[in-house]
Every structure is written in C-alpha cells, then in structure tokens.
Amino acid sequence: MxxxxxxxxxxxxxxxxxxxxxxxxxxxxxxxxxxxxxxxxxxxxxxxxxxxxxxxxxxxxxxxxxxxxxxxxxxxxxxxxxxxxxxxxxxxxxxxxxxxxxxxxxxxxxxxxxxxxxxxxxxxxxxxxxxxxxxxxxxxxxxxxxxxxxxxxxxxxxxxxxxxxxxxxxxxxxxxxxxxxxxxxxxxxxxxxxxxxxxxxxxxxxxxxxxxxxxxxxxxxxxxxxxxxxxxxxxxxxxxxxxxxxxxxxxxxxxxxEPVSGWVDNFNGPTGIVSAVSKGFFRTILCEQSCIAxxxxxxxxxxxxxxxxxxxxxxxxxxxxxxxxxxxxxxxxxTWGSFVRMCIDNMRKHPVEGVLWYPTGNLRVNKALNFVHGLFAHFIPALVLDACSLVVGRKPIMKIVQIKLSKAATCLQYFTNAQxxxxxxxxxxxxxxxxxxxxxxxxxxxxxxDWQEYIERYVLGFREYLFKQNPASLDKCRSNMYKMYLVHQFTKLIMIACMWRFLLKKSIRLRAAWKKVLNHIVQVMKVIAFL
Structure with a gap:
C-alpha cells in the first residue's frame, strides 16, 4: 500500500x-x-x-x-x-x-x-x-x-x-x-x-x-x-x-x-564569543574589522x-x-567591525543577567598586542575570580572557561581575518x-x-534561549548595566591617574611641563575669579 x-x-x-x-x-x-x-x-x-x-x-x-x-x-x-x-x-x-x-x-x-x-x-x-x-x-x-x-x-x-x-x-x-x-x-x-x-x-x-x-x-x-x-x-x-x-x-x-526571531540553541561559531562578551569576561580577539562577515x-x-x-x-x-x-x-x-559594534550596542541595551563587567570588545590585527591584552583582560581576572571562588568554597571555573574561549577564538581567526x-x-x-x-x-x-534589526533579535535570542533568562528581568538588568558603566568609567580614570603618576615619577621633563601647566591653570582661575 x-x-x-x-x-x-x-x-x-x-x-x-x-x-x-x-x-x-x-x-x-x-x-x-x-x-x-x-x-x-x-x-x-x-x-x-x-x-x-x-x-x-x-x-x-x-x-x-x-x-x-x-x-x-x-x-x-x-x-x-x-x-x-x-x-x-x-x-x-x-x-x-x-x-x-x-x-x-x-x-x-x-x-x-x-x-x-x-x-x-x-x-x-x-x-x-x-x-x-x-x-x-x-x-x-x-x-x-x-x-x-x-x-x-x-x-x-x-x-x-x-x-x-x-x-x-x-x-x-x-x-x-x-x-x-x-x-x-x-x-x-x-x-x-x-x-x-x-x-x-x-x-x-x-x-x-x-x-x-x-x-x-x-x-x-x-x-x-x-x-x-x-x-x-x-x-x-x-x-x-x-x-x-x-x-x-x-x-x-x-x-x-521563523518560527520566532532570534532562536538559537548552541554556542557554536561567533555565538560563543559574542555571548561571552555580553557577560563581560571576553574583550579582545584577533580580527580584521574591514573583512566581510x-x-x-x-x-x-x-x-x-x-x-x-x-x-x-x-x-x-x-x-x-x-x-x-x-x-x-x-x-x-x-563587516566584522559593524557586526561586533552592533552586538555590543545591543548587549548594553538588552543586558544579560550575571554580568561580570561592562561589555566592551576590541578587534585587533596585531597578534602580540592581542595576546598581551588577553593576558590582562582575560586570564589574570580569571585567576583572581577562581581564587575568590576557592576562598568561599565554590568550584573555580573561570580559568577553564577562558581556555575554552581562547581555543574557540583561535579556531575562528582564519575566518575573521580574510574574506x-x-x-x-x-x-x-x-x-x-x-x-x-x-x-x-x-x-x-x-x-x-536589516542587519541592525536582526542583530538586536540575535542578542535577545541568545539571552532567552541560551542563557534561559526571562525578558521580564530586562529592566533590572539595565539598571545594573548603568552601574557597571559608572564603575567601568571610574576604573578607567583610576588607571589613567595611576599611569600619569608613574610617568611623572620617571620623567623630570614631564614633571616640569606639568608644573607649568598647573601654574598656568591657577593664573587663569585667578583672573576669572577677579572678573
């Protein structure tokens, strides 16, 4: 029959x-x-x-x-x-x-x-x-x-x-x-x-x-x-x-x-890296931003x-x-540059729960610079977080996560640096x-x-379907993201101040020039106060 x-x-x-x-x-x-x-x-x-x-x-x-x-x-x-x-x-x-x-x-x-x-x-x-x-x-x-x-x-x-x-x-x-x-x-x-x-x-x-x-x-x-x-x-x-x-x-x-915008069920390819960026613990990758993605x-x-x-x-x-x-x-x-920028913009607009740091990302073409940045932005923070986990009796996993992410990024490099x-x-x-x-x-x-619309749905999609996070938590996550932003900016100011102080200690000429600048500022302030 x-x-x-x-x-x-x-x-x-x-x-x-x-x-x-x-x-x-x-x-x-x-x-x-x-x-x-x-x-x-x-x-x-x-x-x-x-x-x-x-x-x-x-x-x-x-x-x-x-x-x-x-x-x-x-x-x-x-x-x-x-x-x-x-x-x-x-x-x-x-x-x-x-x-x-x-x-x-x-x-x-x-x-x-x-x-x-x-x-x-x-x-x-x-x-x-x-x-x-x-x-x-x-x-x-x-x-x-x-x-x-x-x-x-x-x-x-x-x-x-x-x-x-x-x-x-x-x-x-x-x-x-x-x-x-x-x-x-x-x-x-x-x-x-x-x-x-x-x-x-x-x-x-x-x-x-x-x-x-x-x-x-x-x-x-x-x-x-x-x-x-x-x-x-x-x-x-x-x-x-x-x-x-x-x-x-x-x-x-x-x-x-179809059947719903943004549906995804795996971390394969760029999704694994992008989702890690949304959590704030992956920040640099070897990629030619002008290449077509x-x-x-x-x-x-x-x-x-x-x-x-x-x-x-x-x-x-x-x-x-x-x-x-x-x-x-x-x-x-x-391009990869546009894709990453759109992703990060939407990660900040629709943040995930459990963010460790304000999401940022750098696309680098210099291997040495990418390695150094990765060392300080990925692995050293991972070791610090694992040490904290051990202190409170939790299983340290961040080093393992960073090793996996580094391996995934290496596999993608061939495709992100050519077209x-x-x-x-x-x-x-x-x-x-x-x-x-x-x-x-x-x-x-x-x-x-429409790539802008699609990528927004993509970010919302891995938030909901991969991280299993309820859309109702978005308002709370946005409030937390704003606090992360303030901490991120304050940290950058501290780092700039520390670097400036270090340079002043090491350079007599720089100290003399800085002293002249400060004196000039003081004089200008006096004139303004007099007027």
Missing part, C-alpha cells in the same frame, strides 16, 4: 509539469521525508518548517541515536517539546505525530538502521535531507572522515535502494573551498581521491593520522572544511543517476523571522533547502549536481522559479535582512 502511494506521489507531484506550476507545499503533500542531523540546530528548524508550512506532508523520518542514557523516543519528545515548536503545538499539535524516530547512527555500518526500518525508508521516502556532520573545527581527522565522508557514503548506498527518490539535498559549507578566494557554485576537484582518504583513516593508527593531518588538509584550516570538500566530490562520483543538490551555507546564526540566518538556509529539493525533483532526469552557495556577502554584506567572494547565481536563479506566494513562505532572499 505504501509502495503504491509513493508511486502515485512520484508520478503526480513534480514541481513543474509543462507549464503548470506546482506550489512547494503542494509538492510535499503526501510525501515522506528522511532527515539525518535532525537533532542538530539546522535539523530542528527544518523539521519545524516542514510541519508548519507543508501541513500535508505524510511522515518525517528522523535518524536519531540514543545518547547519555536517553532512548530515541525520549530525545525526540524533548526536541518537539522545546520553544521552537510552540506554534505547531498551539495550532496543530497532531502534526507533531508525523515525526517518526529511526534508531541509527551516522558512524555505524548501514547507518545502524534495522532491516525493517531500512525497508520502510526505501519504500516510502521520496525526499532526503542530509545535514548530519561534525561541525567541530578542531575535530580529529579520523572522526571527521568517519562522520562527514563515510556517513555520506553510507547514506548514498541507502538512497540508491530507495524506490521513489526524487531529491537528495546534501548540506555542505561555503568554506569547504576556503583555499580559494573566489568560490563558484561548482564542485572543485580535490587533492586526493575520497576513497583513498577513507582507507587511510581506516587502517592507519590515530596518532600517525594526527601527524599526517597538516599535510593532508593542505591550505585548509581544519579537518572540517577538508572532509566536507571530500564529501562533495564523493557525491559527484557515487551519486550516479540520483537527483542530488548541494546547499553550502556560510556562518549560520539565529533565525531571522558572511553570516546567514538559519531559517533562510532551511527555506533554501526545502525549495532546492522541490526544484531538484523537477530536474531529476538531469544528472548534474546543482550547488547553492547560501551566503550574504555579495547581496547584503556586513571570500561566494558566487550565488544558482540561488538567485532559484528565486525566479518561485511564485510570489512561495517566495514569501519560503523566504531566502538575503537582501531583505
């Missing part, structure tokens, strides 16, 4: 049948979807958007592995119970029942999926979204290859067995070709055969692999960008006649508008993925893989294929982003 239904859906639901336009939501009607990475940041937004904007969807099968003692049903229940799904729970809670957990693991043979579940997927699924990946920049090469390459290969094997597959959307990264400054929407030839890398990782001991990693990744900064580039080429070689498209987002941040809201990426699958299905007889650079740098650029030109002709072309209604429902036009 399921097989017959899928056959009918495949036959009747192409997005473009001659001159007839099939709306995106109608295209997904009656279809079953398979998602890897559904428990991640982007995966959650994808599930929510499909349920809300494509209500006729049949099932969404989500690959989930047991984690920390929780089975897959418990994990899915927790995800669907989060604030991201509030609108669906309020409007149509029954739609949540369409999400079906599939026990599996991207690192296991055949994705760890049981034969029965594989049969169900192969008979019912017609659209696949593959977003499972390790996004750790400093991940060891063995784990990165296993997840990003071997996992993709095993998913391809499963897709080849699907009876009615109309589209496979693979999520890559715009930075997989960061060894080039001008990046087109094509799959570039890699330095190695992907299969050789898989075999190398399979047979070589881990300590030897770690020594080989720098020579393997070459001009790329980490194993993440290297293995994502390898995975793209593997798709090109092994997808064969499968209908495949690749979506390459740049730096993914909180939601722009290629940021992209998560909901725009998801809308592009959904419409890319719709468009791929209409072109399933064409064997070339379409690549979409989902970026903002060409159509709506913002790329990501061409996005395919993304622009896809927009022209959408009706005005679909363009509005599945919005991914980055030129519509």
């Amino acid at each position: 399921a097989s017959k239904l899928s056959a009918e859906v495949r036959h009747n639901s192409g997005p473009l049948e001659g001159s007839k336009y099939i709306p995106v939501a109608e295209f997904y009607h009656g279809r079953s979807i398979f998602i890897t990475g559904g428990t991640g940041f982007m995966g959650k937004v994808l599930i929510e958007k499909l349920l809300r904007s494509c209500p006729g969807i049949k099932n969404i099968f989500v690959l989930i592995r047991p984690k920390r003692g929780q089975d897959i049903t418990t994990r899915l229940t927790q995800i669907l119970g989060g604030p991201l799904f509030d609108r669906i729970r309020n409007d149509n809670a029954d739609n949540l029942k369409k999400v079906v957990p599939i026990n599996g693991d991207i690192t296991l043979h055949e994705l760890g999926i049981s034969e029965m579940d594989q049969l169900t997927i192969c008979q019912e699924v017609s659209i696949v979204f593959h977003s499972a990946a390790t996004v750790k920049f400093d991940e060891k090469i063995k784990q990165s290859v296993t997840i990003n390459m071997v996992g993709t290969k095993q998913l391809l094997d499963l897709c080849h067995r699907m009876l009615f597959l109309d589209a496979l959307v693979h999520v890559s990264t715009a930075y997989c070709n960061c060894d080039r400054k001008d990046v087109c929407e094509i799959i570039y030839p890699p330095p190695y055969n992907p299969e050789e890398i898989i075999q190398l990782v399979k047979w070589f001991p881990e300590d030897m692999l770690e020594k080989l990693t720098p020579s393997l990744i070459g001009n790329r900064p980490n194993s993440y960008t290297f293995t994502k580039a390898m995975a793209e080429h593997m798709l090109l070689k092994e997808a064969k006649d499968l209908p495949v498209s690749i979506v390459r987002p740049s730096i993914v941040l909180s939601s722009f508008k 290629d940021l992209i809201p998560v909901d725009l990426v998801i809308n592009l993925m959904i419409t890319a699958a719709w468009h791929t299905a209409s072109r399933r007889n064409m064997r070339n893989i379409t690549v979409y650079n989902c970026t903002s740098g060409i159509d709506n650029p913002i 790329w030109h990501f061409r996005n002709d395919n993304v622009r072309n896809l927009l022209t294929h959408l009706s005005p209604q679909d363009r509005n429902t599945f919005q991914f036009d980055v030129s519509t982003i």
Whole structure:
C-alpha cells in the first residue's frame, strides 16, 4: 500500500509539469521525508518548517541515536517539546505525530538502521535531507572522515535502494573551498581521491593520522572544511543517476523571522564569543574589522533547502549536481567591525543577567598586542575570580572557561581575518522559479535582512534561549548595566591617574611641563575669579 502511494506521489507531484506550476507545499503533500542531523540546530528548524508550512506532508523520518542514557523516543519528545515548536503545538499539535524516530547512527555500518526500518525508508521516502556532520573545527581527522565522508557514503548506498527518490539535498559549507578566494557554485576537484582518504583513516593508527593531518588538509584550516570538500566530490562520483543538490551555507546564526526571531540553541561559531562578551569576561580577539562577515540566518538556509529539493525533483532526469552557495556577502554584506559594534550596542541595551563587567570588545590585527591584552583582560581576572571562588568554597571555573574561549577564538581567526567572494547565481536563479506566494513562505532572499534589526533579535535570542533568562528581568538588568558603566568609567580614570603618576615619577621633563601647566591653570582661575 505504501509502495503504491509513493508511486502515485512520484508520478503526480513534480514541481513543474509543462507549464503548470506546482506550489512547494503542494509538492510535499503526501510525501515522506528522511532527515539525518535532525537533532542538530539546522535539523530542528527544518523539521519545524516542514510541519508548519507543508501541513500535508505524510511522515518525517528522523535518524536519531540514543545518547547519555536517553532512548530515541525520549530525545525526540524533548526536541518537539522545546520553544521552537510552540506554534505547531498551539495550532496543530497532531502534526507533531508525523515525526517518526529511526534508531541509527551516522558512524555505524548501514547507518545502524534495522532491516525493517531500512525497508520502510526505501519504500516510502521520496525526499532526503542530509545535514548530519561534525561541525567541530578542531575535530580529529579520523572522526571527521568517519562522520562527514563515510556517513555520506553510507547514506548514498541507502538512497540508491530507495524506490521513489526524487531529491537528495546534501548540506555542505561555503568554506569547504576556503583555499580559494573566489568560490563558484561548482564542485572543485580535490587533492586526493575520497576513497583513498577513507582507507587511510581506516587502517592507519590515530596518532600517525594526527601527524599526517597538516599535510593532508593542505591550505585548509581544519579537518572540517577538508572532509566536507571530500564529501562533495564523493557525491559527484557515487551519486550516479540520483537527483542530488548541494546547499553550502556560510556562518549560520539565529533565525531571522521563523518560527520566532532570534532562536538559537548552541554556542557554536561567533555565538560563543559574542555571548561571552555580553557577560563581560571576553574583550579582545584577533580580527580584521574591514573583512566581510558572511553570516546567514538559519531559517533562510532551511527555506533554501526545502525549495532546492522541490526544484531538484523537477530536474531529476538531469544528472548534474546543482550547488547553492547560501551566503550574504555579495547581496547584503556586513563587516566584522559593524557586526561586533552592533552586538555590543545591543548587549548594553538588552543586558544579560550575571554580568561580570561592562561589555566592551576590541578587534585587533596585531597578534602580540592581542595576546598581551588577553593576558590582562582575560586570564589574570580569571585567576583572581577562581581564587575568590576557592576562598568561599565554590568550584573555580573561570580559568577553564577562558581556555575554552581562547581555543574557540583561535579556531575562528582564519575566518575573521580574510574574506571570500561566494558566487550565488544558482540561488538567485532559484528565486525566479518561485511564485510570489512561495517566495514569501519560503523566504531566502538575503537582501531583505536589516542587519541592525536582526542583530538586536540575535542578542535577545541568545539571552532567552541560551542563557534561559526571562525578558521580564530586562529592566533590572539595565539598571545594573548603568552601574557597571559608572564603575567601568571610574576604573578607567583610576588607571589613567595611576599611569600619569608613574610617568611623572620617571620623567623630570614631564614633571616640569606639568608644573607649568598647573601654574598656568591657577593664573587663569585667578583672573576669572577677579572678573
């Protein structure tokens, strides 16, 4: 029965049948979807958007592995119970029942999926979204290859067995070709055969692999960008006649508008650094402020993925893989300097609870100066605070926090001190294929982003969703922020006075000049008093 239904859906639901336009939501009607990475940041937004904007969807099968003692049903229940799904729970809670957990693991043979579940997927699924990946920049090469390459290969094997597959959307990264400054929407030839890398990782001991990693990744900064580039080429070689498209987002941040503005659930990328600045214990980073920060809201990426699958299905007889650079740098650029300034302005306007110091930030290009500033602004205060914690019987954590932040900042330095030109002709072309209604429902036009408004919602978002702080506490936090400001300014005056006193002690000429200035001021005051 399921097989017959899928056959009918495949036959009747192409997005473009001659001159007839099939709306995106109608295209997904009656279809079953398979998602890897559904428990991640982007995966959650994808599930929510499909349920809300494509209500006729049949099932969404989500690959989930047991984690920390929780089975897959418990994990899915927790995800669907989060604030991201509030609108669906309020409007149509029954739609949540369409999400079906599939026990599996991207690192296991055949994705760890049981034969029965594989049969169900192969008979019912017609659209696949593959977003499972390790996004750790400093991940060891063995784990990165296993997840990003071997996992993709095993998913391809499963897709080849699907009876009615109309589209496979693979999520890559715009930075997989960061060894080039001008990046087109094509799959570039890699330095190695992907299969050789898989075999190398399979047979070589881990300590030897770690020594080989720098020579393997070459001009790329980490194993993440290297293995994502390898995975793209593997798709090109092994997808064969499968209908495949690749979506390459740049730096993914909180939601722009959907389902709520500012939603974010992790400290990855710039968010970890920015949130630490909002707390007042991170103040300097190596960054070229004039470089473009290629940021992209998560909901725009998801809308592009959904419409890319719709468009791929209409072109399933064409064997070339379409690549979409989902970026903002060409159509709506913002520099790192502007991004940081806007963030700090909004941190002061909408402060978080538990601020240790008045939020400030310095973008430096001099490594030595950044190191010295970090030593005095980050690590020495951390040691002082840890000593105070020990005195009062609390666990010292600030040194550990600063080490983690320093590590995260180091991982970001490659991307904050250079810029790329990501061409996005395919993304622009896809927009022209959408009706005005679909363009509005599945919005991914980055030129519509007002960065000032977006960043304000971004700051409010990590305050509410990451720090779990109630918006009702804002007034109290603003009052506290004003006190912090006064303390910050008073401290600067004290430091200037101490420095001036030190210089006066060390320089006879400076003391003589200062004495003349004071005498002149006294004379002027006498004249004013006489008048």
